[in-house]
Amino acid sequence: MTARTLLSDAQFNEVRATILDNNPGMEPDLASRILTDALAFVAAASARGGRGMVPSRVVDEGWHALILHTGLYQNLCALLGGFVHHTPERPDPGRFDSAVLARTIAAIESAGYSVDTDLWGAPDAELVSVAAKCQHSDDGGPIVIIPKPKG
Template sequence: MSVPTALPPNVRELVTADQFANLSNTVLDGNPDMAEEMAGRIVEEGLKFVVACAAFPNVGLAPSRVVDEGWHALILHTKLYEELGERLGKFVHHYPGWDPTHYDPEILERTRATIGECGYAPDPELWGHPTENVLVSVAANCQHAPECTIIPMPPDPGPTD
């Protein structure tokens, strides 16, 4: 699959300003000591991650623990998330997993590279090791291991005759 040609140059343009503010507020709700600017960065990376998963559905991708917080915010806004999937041509399902000892830099590197193929620059500070909370600590408690890398499912075609 190729990258959708209709992607805006700024990933924030995939949602309205009000929707972006609501997503950022959802991140802040779970992380009350976080700065608003950081919550916005995390939501941006969550959007980039979903774009990459939708554009390259056969590549196993995974978010960093920090970026997962932004993705969780998207998922909680179910209608917005459904509409985003429709615009991108794929609904990206979430397969949570938690193994605090797991860290796979190859999956994160592949994910960052795939985001780049979509025309977006990943925020390197938000794609680090799950225990590197020097920049920011988040409430998300997922650490996606190889068996739960994200591969979007095609839309259900419905019953066949």
């Protein structure tokens, strides 16, 4: 299943335009891939309560673009079952933990979404330079779901 279907064409194009505006020279296809994986990340994080999940630095660029469309993002999170908050951290390759990304990818796939593995590398092994200057590195903080899932 692709997370692309979580937004209408118009919504997807608006958020993708934000990614492209923030990253001059980025190919539209790459921006679409980033946004699709950001949608899958938010969907899985909402379903799982965010425990043990962090986006890659590249996918975080798509998450940032979603968040900038506040009404759309609020409605998306409501549809998915819980608001996924974002707490940024400055990039620091020394904090990178590949096991956390592997758990995140597994959670996304477990939720039924496909993952573009090229977008899930270490913060210093970028597929592309992105405007987002934040990194999420541990299971303990960056994601808080409101309301908390039952169970």
